[in-house]
Each structure stands twice: as C-alpha cells, then as structure tokens.
Amino acid sequence: MTGLYVDREQTRAKHFILEHYLQELAFKVLQGGLNELAYIDGFSGPWKSRAADHSDTSFMIAIRVLKDVQKRIMELRGQRKIIRCFFVEEDAAAYAKLAAAVAPHHHPEGGFIIETRQGRFQDFVPDALHFNGRAFPLIFIDPTGWTGYPFEVIRPLLKRRPSEVLINFMFDHINRFAASDDPPTVASLGEILGGANWRDTLDPNLPRGIAVEQLFRDVLRREGGYDAVLSTCIDRSLQDRPHFFIVYGTRHAEGVRTFRNVEYKALSEHEKLRQDAKNRKQTERSGMADLFGGPTVPDVKSLDTIIAELRGFASNWIVEVLRANGSYQFEPLALAVMQTFMLRETDVKDVCVALAQKGVITDTWKPERKRKPSKHHVIALAGPIQP
Ligand SMILES: C[S@@+](CC[C@H](N)C(=O)[O-])C[C@H]1O[C@@H](n2cnc3c(N)ncnc32)[C@H](O)[C@@H]1O
Known part of the structure; x- marks a missing residue:
C-alpha cells in the first residue's frame, strides 16, 4: 500500500486520516442508532493515482472502508445499514475514470448507493443534500487550491445537522498567495476567509500563514455552526515545512477525541515515511547506498x-x-x-x-x-x- 505513495508521502497522510477517521465515524454512527451514513466527496479525482484499481484515491478508500463497515455490522448485529456515496469531479477525463471505477460498487439492493456528478462541487450542493436524505454525512473537500468551495455557496451542506467535515487546507499554496495585493486573489481568498476584508481580521501576533490558517478555522466554525474545528499539519516529505492542513469540523465531543487519536497515528506514520524519503534522497545524492541501511538524516523535531x-x-x-x-x-x-x-x-x-x-x-x-x-x-x- 505505502509503495503507492513514494515521493507523495503527504498524500498517504491525508488518506490515512480519511480512512481511519471515516471507519471510526461509520462504526460510531451506525452502531449508535442511526441507519444511514453518507460520504460526500466534492473533489474526488482520480488525481495522480498510481494504482490500476484506484485504491490510492479518496473515493476508493471510502468505498472500501464503508463496504467493510457495512459487512461487519451485518455480521455482528444482523442489521443492514445504508451507505450513500456522492462523488463530484470537474475534469472530464478524470470523471470518466471515476465513474467507471465506482460503478461496480453501486448496489442499491444491498444498501450501498453511489451517485456521481461531473462538474463543479459548488454547483451540486442541492443535489448532494437531496441525495444525502436522512443520512449522517462526512463531507470531504480536497481541492488543488483554495477555490471551488466558497462558504457562501456550500453553507447549506456544512450547516446540515448532523454532519462533519474534513477539508484539505492547501497551506503552502494559500500562504504564498495570501501576501498578494492582487484584487482578484484577495477577493477569492475572501470566499473561505470570511469576506473581502479578511486581511484586517488576521491575528497580527502570528506569522502570516499560521494566522490565515487560524482565521480559516474560525470562519469554518462559524459557517458550519461547529462546536470544534481542529487541524492537523502535514509537512512536506523532504522539507521541514507545512504542506497542507487537514481541517476537521465537528459538533461532537467524541469526534474531537477520535480525531486526535487518528491524527497521532497518521503523524507517527508520516514521520517514518518522511525519514525514509529523506534517506532515499540522500542516498541518491551521494550516489552510493550504505550497506547498513543507508544514511540517517536527523529530523528537526520528532x-x-x-x-x-x-x-x-x-x-x-x-x-x-x-x-x-x-x-x-x-x-x-x-x-x-x-x-x-x-x-x-x-x-x-x-x-x-x-x-x-x-x-x-x-x-x-x-x-x-x-x-x-x-x-x-x-x-x-x-x-x-x-x-
Ligand atoms: C487534489 S485532487 C483530489 C484527490 C482525491 N480527493 C484523492 O484524495 O484521491 C482535486 C480534484 O478535484 C478536481 N477539481 C478541481 N476543481 C474542482 C471543482 N470545482 N469541483 C469538483 N472537482 C474539482 C480536480 O480535477 C482533481 O481531480
């Protein structure tokens, strides 16, 4: 599994959090009395997928996890729980792959229901809500930048109760553009940072990037009416600086506990994979592999x-x-x-x-x-x- 993520270890960390958090959530929700769980993936891909079966994509990871949860609850309790998956992808070529890959898993008679849409996530908010019905949705927003999920437009989805959200906040990218005075850039960042005057609301005591990420969480908490919004910083593989943050919004104490546990496991694995990546790079640079397992580059802080x-x-x-x-x-x-x-x-x-x-x-x-x-x-x- 992890071989699929060589040189894109940060994607593995993202997928680790998605996989393990979704599994915990699905068991809790479905064994806690609710009958239906939904997974709404607004930026589904496939994107830089290496596996022929797309097992290294968010949509396939979700399908695998949710099928397994559904099967295990059936075995344990004899209950047929309903799973709904809603996938959106804008790019036509990627969408064709997505639709073909998920079609065999659509089994309405078995309570596993999948719908897909080609186009912009923000244009399918009413569809997503309608499809979701009574289910408890986990909304996964994983864009390549910061556009495509203006809170003004996706608010009804975030506000849905119950619901939870995971957003990939593209820190590195956003941090670079957050310094820009270019009016369209400032305005588009305002779509996720609380409006056109977002720069006036940054905490002046924090470095810009950190202040922007904090503002993003504050705005998300307000927009979604969440009780807690936490985030996990995922560092670049080869450099000791943040690549993105996985931001999580919940209205449940148990969610906070579970997210922190999953985060710790994800970061433990990420630390190891980053060290391997750094060792690999150093071996490549020095042009010779060390017989005793290669050089060890000390990490900055464990x-x-x-x-x-x-x-x-x-x-x-x-x-x-x-x-x-x-x-x-x-x-x-x-x-x-x-x-x-x-x-x-x-x-x-x-x-x-x-x-x-x-x-x-x-x-x-x-x-x-x-x-x-x-x-x-x-x-x-x-x-x-x-x-
Ligand atoms: C980072 S990739 C998603 C990766 C995927 N979630 C995963 O983890 O395997 C972002 C995807 O969103 C698609 N995309 C870009 N803008 C979009 C939009 N506004 N609505 C829906 N999809 C979009 C891109 O074509 C790309 O496939």
Whole structure:
C-alpha cells in the first residue's frame, strides 16, 4: 500500500486520516442508532493515482472502508445499514475514470448507493443534500487550491445537522498567495476567509500563514455552526515545512477525541515515511547506498518531542485555567485542552497525573483506586490559589 505513495508521502497522510477517521465515524454512527451514513466527496479525482484499481484515491478508500463497515455490522448485529456515496469531479477525463471505477460498487439492493456528478462541487450542493436524505454525512473537500468551495455557496451542506467535515487546507499554496495585493486573489481568498476584508481580521501576533490558517478555522466554525474545528499539519516529505492542513469540523465531543487519536497515528506514520524519503534522497545524492541501511538524516523535531513540549504547554495552561475559573470536571477540561493543543485524551490524563504528583492539583481519582482521571473526576488546584 505505502509503495503507492513514494515521493507523495503527504498524500498517504491525508488518506490515512480519511480512512481511519471515516471507519471510526461509520462504526460510531451506525452502531449508535442511526441507519444511514453518507460520504460526500466534492473533489474526488482520480488525481495522480498510481494504482490500476484506484485504491490510492479518496473515493476508493471510502468505498472500501464503508463496504467493510457495512459487512461487519451485518455480521455482528444482523442489521443492514445504508451507505450513500456522492462523488463530484470537474475534469472530464478524470470523471470518466471515476465513474467507471465506482460503478461496480453501486448496489442499491444491498444498501450501498453511489451517485456521481461531473462538474463543479459548488454547483451540486442541492443535489448532494437531496441525495444525502436522512443520512449522517462526512463531507470531504480536497481541492488543488483554495477555490471551488466558497462558504457562501456550500453553507447549506456544512450547516446540515448532523454532519462533519474534513477539508484539505492547501497551506503552502494559500500562504504564498495570501501576501498578494492582487484584487482578484484577495477577493477569492475572501470566499473561505470570511469576506473581502479578511486581511484586517488576521491575528497580527502570528506569522502570516499560521494566522490565515487560524482565521480559516474560525470562519469554518462559524459557517458550519461547529462546536470544534481542529487541524492537523502535514509537512512536506523532504522539507521541514507545512504542506497542507487537514481541517476537521465537528459538533461532537467524541469526534474531537477520535480525531486526535487518528491524527497521532497518521503523524507517527508520516514521520517514518518522511525519514525514509529523506534517506532515499540522500542516498541518491551521494550516489552510493550504505550497506547498513543507508544514511540517517536527523529530523528537526520528532513527534514525541513535539508532544512532550505540548504537554508542558498544556500543563501550564490547565493551571492557568483552574486559577482563573476554579475546578472543572475532567471531560470538559480534556476537550478544551484537545481543542487548544495537538494532544490526545491520554496525554491530558498523563498531564493531570503529573500535576497531581507534584501536588499542584488534587488526585481525586485516587480514592477510587484509579491510576488516571476519567470523565467525572473533578480537576482542582490542591492548595490555595497562588497570585
Ligand atoms: C487534489 S485532487 C483530489 C484527490 C482525491 N480527493 C484523492 O484524495 O484521491 C482535486 C480534484 O478535484 C478536481 N477539481 C478541481 N476543481 C474542482 C471543482 N470545482 N469541483 C469538483 N472537482 C474539482 C480536480 O480535477 C482533481 O481531480
């Protein structure tokens, strides 16, 4: 599978998140009482696909995952769940490949329903909503730039309840153009950044690219009425700088927890694949392969180092929040931490345990003979509030 992604490791990271998040979501939604799940892919491709069966495309990954979930729920519970897939592709040649590849999987009698459209995603919003019907949709927006999904037009889809969204925010590309004074460029960026005057609303304390990505999440949260919008930064394979961000919008606490877990696994794999790519490149450049497995190019900062740093920031942040607001139950506190830092719930638990060991907070879980806090435990400062 990963051989298909050599020299495009960032695509593998994107597909990893899509595959694993969609699988988790489908099981949760369909085993949690709902009967129908939809996957709406607005920019389906195929795009730079290498596999003859298109198994390295978002649409085939979604079909494989959803067929498997449907089959397993049938085996486990004897329930026939309905899956709906809606694929849009503008390019005629790519559309022909898409339509041919997905047609064999369209089985309405088996509850697996696929529709495709050729054209611009934004022109099929009413169709997508109509096709979706009562299903819980995951909307996947994966453009090549920043155009083609103006919030003004796709808002009804984002606002649909329930629903969730994954958007590939093309950071590198957008960051380059965000500096432009060219009026059409500024105006078109305004379609996803909250209007023509978006430049006035950037946080002046942040580097431009980071401020633009933050603004994008704020605008998406507002447009979709999401409770949380998180993002995962995917670095370029060979350079230590962001390529794109996978931005995720949800109205569910469980979504935040699940996304952070999937993100960690995706970034762990991406770190390894990037290291392999760098080693390959160095071997090519030096013109000789090392017998002991090739040269190792040290990465700038490992994922574990980043997580350790973030845990430190989160620890200070928790203390500040407790000082300012008093005690919290673990559940809302953990959610707030996960929305602020790229950390999983397990990290937040460890941070709380470490704070309790230092005597900063009370180990309210100890009387229950638990090693770590869970949902209902109160997190409160141990001593009097320090100035
Ligand atoms: C980055 S590729 C998608 C890759 C695919 N989601 C995957 O992960 O395998 C973007 C695709 O969107 C198509 N496209 C570009 N503009 C579009 C639009 N406005 N509406 C629908 N498709 C569009 C392009 O032809 C291209 O195939």
